[in-house]
Amino acid sequence: MEVKPVKYEDLEERNIHYETSSQIRNRISKAMDIQLDRYKEEKIFLNSQLSARNINKYCILDNEGKKLLKDVFSSIGLSDRA
Numbered sequence: 001m002e003v004k005p006v007k008y009e010d011l012e013e014r015n016i017h018y019e020t021s022s023q024i025r026n027r028i029s030k031a032m033d034i035q036l037d038r039y040k041e042e043k044i045f046l047n048s049q050l051s052a053r054n055i056n057k058y059c060i061l062d063n064e065g066k067k068l069l070k071d072v073f074s075s076i077g078l079s080d081r082a
Helices: 008-013 021-038 052-058 063-076
Strands: none
16 A cells, blocks of 8 residues: 655645544543443453454454455565564
């Protein structure tokens, strides 16, 4: 996947919406609540604690996601150990 460089002027001209610390904290809190509920039967708390078995259970990719992952692996030379 090729990503075109962004010119500084393009960034400067955009009407960029920045989140406040409070908004970020709320978004993270909601995400953590979702994870706690999702994994309550697994005896884990966060996505970072997923085992390979749980990744296969909870992180199901559609065809578009599989293609994206394959393209990224190929473009940056990752192996299945990465």
